[in-house]
Amino acid sequence: MADADASADAGNKQSVYHELLSPSELFEARSRSHKIPVRGQKEFLPSGSEQQSQRLQHSLEEHWTLLAEERVERLGNLVNAVWSPEEKLVELQSPAGKFWQTMGFSERGKQYLQPEEALYLMECGNVQVFYRDLPLSIQDGYERFLSSDTVTLHQYQVFGHLKRLGYVVNRFDPSSVSSTYERQLNLPASDKQKKQLKRKRSQSPVSSDKHGISTEEKTTSEAHNELAETSKLPADLQEPVHLADAPERTWWMEEDVQQKHPKTQTAAPRWDFSSISFPDLGSRRRSERLASPHRSLLPENVDVGECDVSRWLGRLNMKQEKLSRRDMERQRERDRYRRDVNSDREVRRCRNWAEYSELMEERRRRRRKHRPEHLWEREETPLTQPGQCTSHRELLDQIGIIKSSTFSEGLSRLSPSDQWKISFDVYQPDTVAEFKKSHPGKPYTRMCVCSFAGPVPDLHAVKQLSFQSQDVPVTFAVVDHGDISFYCFKDFKLPTDVY
């Protein structure tokens, strides 16, 4: 702090008011200590004694000294950046430092930082942000960068808290979460990163004829092409007659996809599998030759003639299964008490599934004839019958009138709510060395920021957030005037099986 000289001129007074350091003070700041004094034990009762008030004075002075210290950095160590309020981004003007490994992104040849990242780096003394050629103070940063469009104050407090602890924190992007199906297929999520920042690839205008559909298919992302290709099996037109004149038919359910303004790349093509017929090569009545698939299912310029599958059919189910000794033993155990359904003469007489279920129903009815009337002929019947169940679990299932639900039930039907939103992806500090911004991997947890003044998340909110987050647990960061606490909900299953 500049000394307030009695004979100081207005300029000096000005700097006292504005907390500006003089060049000599700036120079002296090189040899500042970097240690924080430890706070002593607190006392219980104020006794008004001299000792207590002295200690209080000392603590207060220490407190003010620490707080009043301004950030002084060597100009060469600072990265310069410019705030752009239209884009709500901070653009770097000089090369980035070590922080670039985990923060910021590149676009169109320029390096950018998100406003919360820039503000955090300003507080750390690594970056100096300019706006209209004048440097922004931390106060300006708070007031300009934090808003409901970018990141709110509460969210920034959580962000700063986690970053100070060493975590890598990124903004959450809902479209970057892969669904269970995509994960099962092991689809690369390469083009899902930072979708909202890249320029959207505009889809070429599509004509309404059949070829148009296949070309449009190609203009969507490769991942979806892959998806489309793997589901294209040899479309055997087994009853070739009525499908051969299917050119009028579209394989696509969304017919107006061509006319509508193309949506973002996440709109997946939807096939109408009820109208595509797949050959059943395992059935008894099968043809040795498969006709070529319909033109619209194949890529352009690919011509597939008739397929001769007789050689392949000859090898179906012919391979000898080689079981290990343990597997053979296991199979023998299983088969000892197992009765093949087909050994039942009555079942062999059934010609199709409908007849089989009729037979089962008939048998059930016969069984029921021996049931006591006063129990079974009324409106309310017993839940189960002796001899009906073979395991405890079956029995418990039958007598359980309140069905237990799992956490993941009905998740897909939930609509996103406005109040509860996931703000950040958090990655652990020890992964920083190998962290790659282009492939961050699965986050450690996802943060949802709320405050003590607001409501506790209800089951709907918790379910909806965990659905949004798929396989990553969600943590709630609750902010109370600078104090942050973290809570998470864990799924718990009551044991139902009794052995």
Next chain:
Amino acid sequence: MDGDPAVMKVPRSSSVEVKEDMDTKSEKQATRDALIDISFCGSTPMLWKVSDMKKCRSEGVIGALVGSLARQPRQNVRLGRPLELRPEEALLLLEKEKSTAAVRLDTQDCEDEEAHSEAVRLYEAGLESSYQEQCVLALEDKKKTLNRVMNEKENGTEGSGSAVRERLEALDQSFSFPWSAMAVQLCTARSGFSHCPEERSFHSTDCPMPRDEHLNTRFSVYRDLRNKGYYLTSAGKFGGDFLVYPGDPLRFHAHYIALCVSLDEEMPVCDILAIARLGSNVKKTVLLCSPQEGDVVYSSLQWSSMV
């Protein structure tokens, strides 16, 4: 020790009004300087200047530090500026007319091109003069070190004087202090090089803080406890509204957890049980506080057994 907390020396609010440097400008300016500037970040009141924080603490308003500490920004044990104020704290300061509240209006960037380019010019001139001064200081510093080192080595032998002089001259010629070696300040509070933001001053009635019934209840309780000389901070982690300290929170432990309820609010017994349990676990007395016609009624909860 004594049963009741010792008589607290309540810091007199007049200490803020003591005018120290009276310059020839009007008294009004000095009074204005003695006021605390509250800036709003959204709807949250904040203090940025250390002088404001000192004044605020002398009023007994504690607040909470939420920024990184300049000395060691990458830790969470001790935080630095800004000081976030609770709405009740800001209201108290405004009510006592100890402060003015201001919000930087987003749209109002400096329209005046001339004033802005003047500000830029001043800033750049400031940098330049700082650089010149630092050059001089760096050279002097280097010379001093050189002197010291040479004197230690030679230890006052005869030929030392001229050798030192030669080295100093060589230093004068070859010394360079690059622009990038200059030390600059990253201001915490808004500095003199303002972007001339239009700031609107608020009265306590139309602050950007949302006011609802619960805030009014809490404010009455806060004001009453503060006037009785207690220091209060937030108590979210303790399940209450305020933690009540008999002295400055830097040196003393809290004695009470204050929960503000309005007199006609129904409280389920299990809530009372929960907060009583919590209080006994953390060894603090729970206070249920309710404003009643300008005064505040307190009930304390004590967990005891049936006798």
